[in-house]
Amino acid sequence: MTTKNDSIAEVKDKECLIEVNNLEKHYGDIHALDGINTKIYKGEVVVIIGPSGSGKSTFLRSLNLLELPTGGEIIFEGVNMLDKSVDINKHRQKMGMVFQHFNLFPHMTIMRNITVAPIKLLGLSKEEAEKRAIELLGKVGLADRANSFPAQLSGGQKQRIAIVRALCMQPDVMLFDEPTSALDPEMVGEVLEVMKSLACAGMTMAVVTHEMGFAREVADRVIFMADGKILEIGTPDEIFTAPKTDKAKQFLASVLK
Amino acid sequence: MNFAMMSGFDEWFSKFKDRFINDFITDNRWKYLWNGLGVTMKITLGALVLGILLGFLVAAIRSTHDKTGKLRVLNVICRIYLTVIRGTPVVVQLLITYFVILAPLGINEIVVAICAFGINSGAYVAEIVRAGIMSIDNGQFEAGRSLGFNYAQTMYIIILPQAFKNILPALCNEFIVLLKETSVAGYVALQDLTKGGDIIRGRTFDAFLPLIAVALIYLVIVMILTRLVSILERKLRNSDH
Numbered sequence: 001m002t003t004k005n006d007s008i009a010e011v012k013d014k015e016c017l018i019e020v021n022n023l024e025k026h027y028g029d030i031h032a033l034d035g036i037n038t039k040i041y042k043g044e045v046v047v048i049i050g051p052s053g054s055g056k057s058t059f060l061r062s063l064n065l066l067e068l069p070t071g072g073e074i075i076f077e078g079v080n081m082l083d084k085s086v087d088i089n090k091h092r093q094k095m096g097m098v099f100q101h102f103n104l105f106p107h108m109t110i111m112r113n114i115t116v117a118p119i120k121l122l123g124l125s126k127e128e129a130e131k132r133a134i135e136l137l138g139k140v141g142l143a144d145r146a147n148s149f150p151a152q153l154s155g156g157q158k159q160r161i162a163i164v165r166a167l168c169m170q171p172d173v174m175l176f177d178e179p180t181s182a183l184d185p186e187m188v189g190e191v192l193e194v195m196k197s198l199a200c201a202g203m204t205m206a207v208v209t210h211e212m213g214f215a216r217e218v219a220d221r222v223i224f225m226a227d228g229k230i231l232e233i234g235t236p237d238e239i240f241t242a243p244k245t246d247k248a249k250q251f252l253a254s255v256l257k
Numbered sequence: 258m259n260f261a262m263m264s265g266f267d268e269w270f271s272k273f274k275d276r277f278i279n280d281f282i283t284d285n286r287w288k289y290l291w292n293g294l295g296v297t298m299k300i301t302l303g304a305l306v307l308g309i310l311l312g313f314l315v316a317a318i319r320s321t322h323d324k325t326g327k328l329r330v331l332n333v334i335c336r337i338y339l340t341v342i343r344g345t346p347v348v349v350q351l352l353i354t355y356f357v358i359l360a361p362l363g364i365n366e367i368v369v370a371i372c373a374f375g376i377n378s379g380a381y382v383a384e385i386v387r388a389g390i391m392s393i394d395n396g397q398f399e400a401g402r403s404l405g406f407n408y409a410q411t412m413y414i415i416i417l418p419q420a421f422k423n424i425l426p427a428l429c430n431e432f433i434v435l436l437k438e439t440s441v442a443g444y445v446a447l448q449d450l451t452k453g454g455d456i457i458r459g460r461t462f463d464a465f466l467p468l469i470a471v472a473l474i475y476l477v478i479v480m481i482l483t484r485l486v487s488i489l490e491r492k493l494r495n496s497d498h
Binding site for chain 2: 064066089090092093095096097099101103104105106107116117120121165166169
């Protein structure tokens with residue numbers, strides 16, 4: 001686990017997990033991603049911040065091709081995912097994703113929500129998958145809810161289950177798309193706690209969030225985006241205490257007030 | 258006075274009894290209704306199965322096209338199918354299927370009717386199922402794909418079970434319509450329930466009782482069907498709060 005005090009030079013010695021080169025996304029006339037270049041290293045936590053409409057969610061969702069980029073390349077574990085011959089479903093199994101609106105499957109129990117993918121996609125037996133699920137549920141403090149349905153849970157509980165569902169596939173990286181934005185304020189903490197412990201356990205994470213406290217405390221690197229471009233990349237200290245661009249200064253002034 | 262009323266009722270009742278016997282008992286005429294009901298049920302169930310198969314197939318093609326832009330040619334074929342079937346009366350479709358397409362081949366009338374009503378029903382089922390698929394939040398689809406399920410698995414495991422629950426009332430309605438629409442099967446020389454009642458009317462020159470009996474039988478079947486579906490709906494709701 002790297003800490004936030006590691007310099008970028010040190011981070012660069014690490015194994016690169018995702019490399020993004022010249023990523024482009026056009027929606028009709030809108031240029032949502034404008035030449036994104038960055039790398040995400042194994043075991044690091046990258047937090048992506050920026051004003052709304054800056055393309056940060058589009059960028060995150062491009063990493064597992066929920067948004068299909070219109071140009072550039074995404075190299076994940078040595079494979080360019082935009083290659084036509086690549087089986088994207090295989091690679092998505094290695095990239096867990098957590099959504100703003102949880103997107104639990106309402107017609108399945110919590111246990112089934114968590115185990116359906118490992119059973120059908122990884123070929124785990126029901127017993128193996130449930131053993132994995134119970135262990136993970138214990139870690140997020142929801143072992144007693146295995147037989148509930150999503151509608152019986154609070155927002156914070158749902159999001160913790162969504163994290164467990166992604167983790168049960170044992171992914172190499174976790175993508176979080178504004179995981180706390182749809183939560184009541186008193187439930188934000190419990191979800192961030194789970195994310196923090198995940199970071200401490202060495203999980204590679206890319207997080208789009210408005211929780212600046214989380215970014216400061218947990219991120220190894222912070223990416224600031226605006227207008228579909230990456231304007232700044234740096235340690236939390238560099239970004240939060242000494243932003244270089246006017247847009248970053250403006251944005252931080254408005255959110256840190 | 259009282260006596261006169263009584264005798265009036267007696268007279269009416271004994272006339273009614275005669276008509277009833279003449280309509281249903283003499284020459285075992287009730288068998289026209291019974292056998293007709295059998296034909297109606299065969300056509301309805303056969304058309305139901307065919308309609309659901311066709312409907313789900315067309316809905317799958319159409320929503321795959323809507324979501325991914327693939328299957329363009331198939332989508333065009335499906336749209337032509339929907340336009341033609343929904344734009345023409347079912348009786349005309351039945352007559353065309355019978356006299357133009359299948360009768361020259363000497364195919365059994367019941368099979369002809371099953372094909373005609375099944376193809377007709379499939380068009381309506383297709384649009385109901387497609388609406389059901391579209392009613393599911395896209396986040397469900399994305400969650401499935403992000404776990405690594407392919408398009409078909411996501412549909413089958415995540416989207417369709419939820420969609421099915423939403424469209425159950427509309428599907429039930431379609432089945433009720435189908436059952437009643439088969440009453441025009443008499444046009445192609447099939448002796449279904451309606452035709453059975455009509456045959457009795459032709460024999461006894463009494464329209465009232467045979468046709469009321471036919472109407473009651475349809476009504477009872479529809480009521481049973483509605484009841485079964487509401488039980489099924491409640492079961493599905495219980496499994497998901």
